[in-house]
Amino acid sequence: MENLQDKLKAYHITFNKPELLAEAFTHKSYYFEHKSSSVFHNERLEFLGDAALGFIIVEYLYKAYPDEREGVLTEKKISIVRRESLADFSRQLGFDQFLKLGNGEEKNGGRENEANLENLFEAFLGAVLMDQGFNAVKNFIYEVMIPKIEDGSYDKVTDYKSALQEIFYTAGHIDTNNKIPLEYVVVGQSGPVHAPIFEVNVEFEGQVIGQGKGKSKKIAEQDAARDAFVNQKKQQEDR
Amino acid sequence: MENLQDKLKAYHITFNKPELLAEAFTHKSYYFEHKSSSVFHNERLEFLGDAALGFIIVEYLYKAYPDEREGVLTEKKISIVRRESLADFSRQLGFDQFLKLGNGEEKNGGRENEANLENLFEAFLGAVLMDQGFNAVKNFIYEVMIPKIEDGSYDKVTDYKSALQEIFYTAGHIDTNNKIPLEYVVVGQSGPVHAPIFEVNVEFEGQVIGQGKGKSKKIAEQDAARDAFVNQKKQQEDR
Numbered sequence: 001m002e003n004l005q006d007k008l009k010a011y012h013i014t015f016n017k018p019e020l021l022a023e024a025f026t027h028k029s030y031y032f033e034h035k036s037s038s039v040f041h042n043e044r045l046e047f048l049g050d051a052a053l054g055f056i057i058v059e060y061l062y063k064a065y066p067d068e069r070e071g072v073l074t075e076k077k078i079s080i081v082r083r084e085s086l087a088d089f090s091r092q093l094g095f096d097q098f099l100k101l102g103n104g105e106e107k108n109g110g111r112e113n114e115a116n117l118e119n120l121f122e123a124f125l126g127a128v129l130m131d132q133g134f135n136a137v138k139n140f141i142y143e144v145m146i147p148k149i150e151d152g153s154y155d156k157v158t159d160y161k162s163a164l165q166e167i168f169y170t171a172g173h174i175d176t177n178n179k180i181p182l183e184y185v186v187v188g189q190s191g192p193v194h195a196p197i198f199e200v201n202v203e204f205e206g207q208v209i210g211q212g213k214g215k216s217k218k219i220a221e222q223d224a225a226r227d228a229f230v231n232q233k234k235q236q237e238d239r
Numbered sequence: 240m241e242n243l244q245d246k247l248k249a250y251h252i253t254f255n256k257p258e259l260l261a262e263a264f265t266h267k268s269y270y271f272e273h274k275s276s277s278v279f280h281n282e283r284l285e286f287l288g289d290a291a292l293g294f295i296i297v298e299y300l301y302k303a304y305p306d307e308r309e310g311v312l313t314e315k316k317i318s319i320v321r322r323e324s325l326a327d328f329s330r331q332l333g334f335d336q337f338l339k340l341g342n343g344e345e346k347n348g349g350r351e352n353e354a355n356l357e358n359l360f361e362a363f364l365g366a367v368l369m370d371q372g373f374n375a376v377k378n379f380i381y382e383v384m385i386p387k388i389e390d391g392s393y394d395k396v397t398d399y400k401s402a403l404q405e406i407f408y409t410a411g412h413i414d415t416n417n418k419i420p421l422e423y424v425v426v427g428q429s430g431p432v433h434a435p436i437f438e439v440n441v442e443f444e445g446q447v448i449g450q451g452k453g454k455s456k457k458i459a460e461q462d463a464a465r466d467a468f469v470n471q472k473k474q475q476e477d478r
Contacts, residue, residue: 043309044301051297058290059368062283070282129298134373167411172471205444232411 004098011140015131020045024127025095027116029102042123049126052134056141057081060149071233078163079154080145087117089144095120160225167232168204181205184221200224243337250379254370259284263366264334266355268341281362288365291373295380296320299388310472317402318393319384326356328383334359399464406471407443420444423460439463 004025005015015021022039031041057080061073068076079085090096099120101110110116129137148154168180181204188199200220202210210228214220243264244254254260261278270280296319300312307315318324329335338359340349349355368376387393407419420443427438439459441449449467453459 044307044312047309047312048297048301051294055290055294058287062287062365062369068283070286073283073286126301130301170409172406172474205446207444235411 007094011143013128013132013136013140015127017131020127020131024123025098025120026100027102027105027110029105029110030100033102042119045123045126045130046119047126048129049122049124052129052137053081053122053125053141056138057145060146074233075163075229076154078166079159080149082162082166083114083118084162085154086121087114090117090121093144095124160222160229164202164225164229164232167229173204184224186217186220202228246333250382252367252371252375252379254366256370259366259370263362264337264359265339266341266344266349268344268349269339272341281358284362284365284369285358286365287368288361288363291368291376292320292361292364292380295377296384299385313472314402315393317405318398319388321401321405322353322357323401324393325360326353329356329360332383334363399461399468403441403464403468403471406468412443423463425456425459441467
């Protein structure tokens with residue numbers, strides 16, 4: 001972990017308890033292959049880091065967008081804390097090379113796995129919280145993540161297909177193949193042949209939850225996802 | 240709000256900006272009937288308070304249960320922050336009588352509505368955060384909520400039917416009647432007539448997601464809900 005500690009100095013972070021840092025970088029597959037090791041795997045720290053991150057981002061959004069409604073803030077939050085962005089931060093920070101994986105997990109591409117890298121990033125935040133306190137986590141997030149939010153990296157395109165996935169994923173709706181059973185079905189086409197308009201439904205377990213239109217199938221799918229996303233949020237708000 | 244401010248003194252809270260407190264106690268139905276009022280409704284504060292509460296409870300659980308796995312901590316968290324408990328806190332604190340509702344909402348029983356009271360409690364936490372800072376929210380939660388957690392109010396019975404509802408609810412799976420489409424179906428009965436064993440499946444949109452057994456239908460339903468809950472959590476963890 002020598003190199004990692006050096007790397008963290010750039011963020012003014014020096015761990016008092018390096019074992020917390022080691023825990024954050026230990027995937028459970030490694031732990032189960034080295035049970036005699038005194039270092040636990042990173043799931044508990046990930047649970048903690050996830051909650052700290054959620055709160056810090058929410059507080060930031062609340063203050064940064066004083067005129068936006070809750071629905072808009074929720075949407076922004078989802079696009080910021082979604083798996084792909086957090087995994088990207090792990091990669092950008094070079095955390096992935098320090099992740100300890102079991103042999104099987106390594107062979108199966110666990111070092112590039114988005115979920116592993118997301119969890120690693122969150123577990124790291126949890127470790128910083130326990131070792132350095134809340135302000136250190138907040139400073140780190142404001143140094144590393146907030147500038148990317150402010151330069152608009154997260155709102156160039158709201159990827160509603162991902163946002164919709166996230167809602168269903170959070171509820172554990174993944175099938176036996178680890179996929180979320182959302183399907184995009186082309187249900188109609190109109191307009192002239194050279195300028196067609198596609199109609200797409202998004203279905204969850206056979207039930208239509210959103211409808212969209214667009215000049216391409218891709219655009220129509222995003223439009224359907226947006227419709228479904230708004231419907232789901234509205235149901236939550238109207239309850 | 241005079242009485243409310245007095246009430247809060249018992250918790251060492253005196254608002255510098257009473258308008259934040261007023262916002263926390265304004266339901267959107269009231270806001271839409273009094274649009275000329277300068278006070279906004281409480282959805283933004285609820286968004287903020289929800290995240291602060293989540294983080295504070297998670298941090299507490301992480302420290303209080305150093306030997307528990309993430310799955311157990313998540314389960315505890317869900318039982319603590321679930322709607323019914325938070326609504327109960329609003330009632331115990333006497334917040335419900337100060338909630339500003341529109342006429343229609345009042346007539347429809349909005350003052351007893353669990354969602355309204357949950358949102359009120361969270362919005363109050365958000366207002367304390369903005370007015371008094373993070374430590375004030377934490378102190379309040381440690382004074383009001385944590386003792387109830389420590390006296391075991393939340394783990395006497397883990398109500399898996401509610402915990403399962405919560406998972407699906409969070410994802411916005413509510414039907415047009417504002418219900419979560421989870422069904423408990425008796426699929427078998429065995430054993431002697433005087434000591435039957437019931438078999439129950441829990442279904443989500445027609446698909447079996449958990450199976451249970453028990454000496455009564457009620458016990459079998461809880462057992463099926465526990466099975467489904469564990470399956471959902473496992474899918475999330477194994478991804």
